[in-house]
Amino acid sequence: MKINAALFAPLVDEYQQRVDTALERWLPPSDVNPMCLHQAMRYAVLAPGKRVRPILVYATAAALGIDLERVDGAASAVEIIHAYSLIHDDLPAMDDDDLRRGRPTCHRKFDEATAILAGDALQALAFYIISHDPKMTPDSASRLQMIEKLSLFSGSRGMAGGQAIDLAAVGKSLNVAELETMHIHKTGALICTCIQLAALSTDQLSTQQQQALDSYAKSIGLSFQVQDDILDVTGDTATLGKAQGADSARNKPTYPSIIGLEASQEKTRELHRKALKALSIFGEEADILRYISAWFVERSN
């Protein structure tokens, strides 16, 4: 199936701008005390990231006919959780990186203590937004489910757990199944959460649609990370906005290091086909989700 990229690229831009406006609104002003902490939070979140996760929230909402205003809070919350994870991931105790989104990492720009606190405060802010945003679903049971999903998938049984597996894997050899488990937790879990939070904003979803979206989310969550591993080999630092080759320099197991570059590229194509198949019960209203799956495997940053 041919997706009209010219139709969807502007929509992705629109979603990026939309979440930037929402994030600007939710982040504490930089001239309010404690100023240094607020400045660090804003520095990390408002840096030019791709906004992949909020885009997925909006795209799922659009595919399901949900008013985008209803998911601004969820889109902001997932990006804020992501930003916190990047700040902590870059710390000396973890990946010890100097460059993120083309700029000095948060602990380089500020200091280590401020970066740790900025991550902590951002994590709390994400849950504040979901519990507080008056424009999100008025159904408090659905909101509670959103909090449950976001906390579960960003915690030790999701992203933070994946990060623990990642840190323990440095210098070790993993098999493909072990690598996949790490990726599914570290990156895939938050990507799945984006789709689930949008889905929880409507009570009109059938079980079949829910299962189709879950299956789509799992495929693109993994393809995003496999492509990340590929870009660590084939990308360049200026385009990536972070150090190219950092994974291999740290002796981290990756898809290309385990199954080779070509097989990794085939893996992303296979996951894209799986994602499209999962969406087969939807009509053209889900084309934006099909486009995003293609973007994930073709991206260069």
Ligand code: GRG
């Ligand atoms: C510290 C709890 C904790 C978790 C860290 C997300 C993560 C877990 C680590 C980031 C390390 C990394 C490079 C993972 C690979 C995939 C990934 C999440 C890349 C960064 O996400 P993008 O490409 O970044 O969406 P931008 O900057 O565009 O938002």
